Amino acid sequence: MFDQAPPPAMTRRRFTQLSGLATGSLLIPGIAHGTGDSEIALEIAPYTLEASPKHHIRTLAYNGQVPGPLLRMREGREQSVVIRNSSPSPEVVHWHGLTLPSEIDGAMEEGTPMIAPGATVRYGMKPDPAGFRWYHTHTFAGKNLTKAQYSGLHGFLLIEGSESPGAYDREVFLALHDWGGRLMGGDDGSMNPIYDFATINGKMLGFGEPVRVKHGERVLVHVLNSSPTEVHWVSFSGHSFEVIALDGNSLPQSRSVSMLRLAPAERVSAIVAMNHPGVWILGEVRKHVQAIGMGIVFEYANSSGKPVWNQPDDLVWDYQQFAGKAAEPKDAATAKRINLVFDAKFQGHGNQELWRINGQSYPQKNSPILQAGQRYRLVMKNDSMDDHPIHLHRHTFEVRRVDGSAELHGLHKDVVLVRAASTAEVEFVANNPGKTLFHCHQQDHMDRGFMMVFDYA
Template identity: 55%
Template sequence: MNRREFVKSTAMTAALAAAARLRAQQTADVTLEIAPLKLEIAPGKTISTLAYNGRVPGPLIRWPEGKAITMDVHNRTDIPEIVHWHGLWIPADQDGAMEEGSPMIAPGGERRYHFTPEPAGTRWYHTHTFAGHDLKRALYSGQFGCFYVEPKQEPGDYDQEVFLTLHDWNAYMGNGGDTSMDASYDYATINDRMLGHGEPIRVKQGQRVLFRIVNASATVTHWLGMAGHRMMVLSLDGNVVPVQKNIEALRLAPAERADVLIEMTRPGVWVLGETRDEVRRSGMGVVVEYAGASGEPQWIAPPEAVWDYAQFAHPQAEAAVPDHVLPLVFTSKFHGHGEFDSWMINGKSYPKTDTIMLEQGKRYRLQMVNKSMDDHPVHLHRHTFEVTSLDGRPMSGLRKDVVVVPGKSTAEIDFVAQNPGATLFHCHQQTHMDFGFMMLLRYS
């Protein structure tokens, strides 16, 4: 390095350090505090959990697309924590996944996140830690909230907007010694209350109400319907669908989101909730009350429905051809009674799974073959993908960041490598992720 280059490099380093100091002096746009909370979900039913800012869900973060945001997170617990900003195209060290290089927040410590949120749409934020057998931790807890990135033009025409988060709770929230094959739950909530124990959603006849719904359950797929009404699906995972369609019941796997529009055309007091009676009775529902209506909330079961992503996509393949096809085979290995399975991608469990190298600007196709009996809601960090085929049926235009690959089925998704840095791919079912269902993609 010659003198001119040295002076230039020193000046640049000083400028970057000054900018970092300036950011540190600035007041954060959003502050989150992770701390213990005793959450009353119904009279006499209290859950001991961890939450953001003393509430479940955490505060709604609503921010314009393309405007930088600064967020301070304080960890008031006795365990390391981290916050993942799900569905956003942000740098790996800000994404909130330890596997990608985002630092953990030490007990009593704090971390400042600074990035520019994009793309627009319904995103969310949540903890991204290991739970294992401890049902007090990770997504079994109350650490989740909605993050809405405001588009320059809103694709929906509506009179009222409502954010709903779905969650399942174990009454004892684990004791560190649970060795069951899968989590079981005693209660369920929409936002922070069981059905019948919170304020109703109040509407007027003729209104068009937009519901932005996040499945924040650690492991459970939910089916939702609203008695006496149909739902128009506008967006999935925050991305506008190519084909908007009225449906009777909505299916959301863990981490999936949907924006649905319901026209209030049938005055009364109704239940928006789980279509399965036993899950709805455990609390998964909310009352929708028309102005001037009274009486007990009514439930009418919707017709049996089969969920198919293809109904929201174009029914043909697009012209774009991937530069690379990456075969991924999902299997499991049973370890004996009372123990969890190991989940494997191409015969290996994380952290021994192979790392895939990407070239920036290239289009990749993940060719997924699920040989297990379990459904897997797979998530790709820091990228949005296009669903290009399901069980050999071609389609195009449907953009998501979580897609369910059912047991004994195949699926293909395409993405363009346009956000350099370590990128995590994993199943969003907490036990699957904890016991091996993860792999890293890195840019060369």
């Protein structure tokens, strides 16, 4: 364990900020030491990312790399985790997609203590459910577009279970990210981030090592959109994706598609048959986004030459194609509706709009109270002109309706994109008591009030 140096003199405001932090080498109250085969150690520290020889950015990273190290854990097996904060600001790690207690889930809105600068915390977790998850910071950025999810604090997390995801030869993990954000005013007076460059696994297209493959291999590709705000469409020239999981959850039916769409925080797992030798680009479909770096080269053994990109004609994606014809859940008829309306309140030209759920911004006075064991249907009506990737912490939900669809079955996720001027409906069972954060996963929207905390009775 690390000790914390004596703090400098603090203002009353700074003291209030730090009073809820985990400090020194103390353990988070009520959290046991891990007893796994090995201890996972993460250090949050300043880092200079070299996306290309001409693109450097001072940021924060886990263990001196972007993305952070791939963490593998066993489903349900106790795992000890140590986190040291060597950054100058309070931090926290959110374990996205896991059903952990509120005290360690990684959101201060749920009661997870922030980690003070110079402090170390250790705790034990039993990761669940199995699948492709991820870990990332969960702090406030405001107008500082180098902090929180704008930084390099994101990494892959794979929870290994008893079931095999299918026949494949090896895995490749890819993280999409946008950098160099700055606020620009829209025609409606709103302020939105735009970016100078984009990367896959911390490198711009044409820099860094290619992914080297062999003819005949089946590669399981795990794609994460860790962007703070942007939806991305991805295609792999010369190849197709056999999608087998969304957000780490297996699908009722896999589908072969030519393109993936990932909203912020979404993950797609797909098997790619390497049956077209050559040198190819996997990248963002929109030309202006690929032009600022979002792409990566796949190179077959014994192949050379300039990487090939085939431009698709349309943006194509549909959640509905992955849903099944499963029977209605036994308790579906008893599901209680929670109606949630999303909109924005304009605060004047040059100011960022305020995002609201049911007419209120975080912290609301009208947050839902859940009954343990009860099934709920969240009916999310988006009255705004923005798409919103909605995330529910500590639970997995079933997507039931999107974009005017019929009832869907078997499509389990933890993020769903609720498109502008549309309604989406999801169902979940309240089976993990404790404070549970519900929010838009766009960093700027979350910072401007697009959050709500569900609590259990």
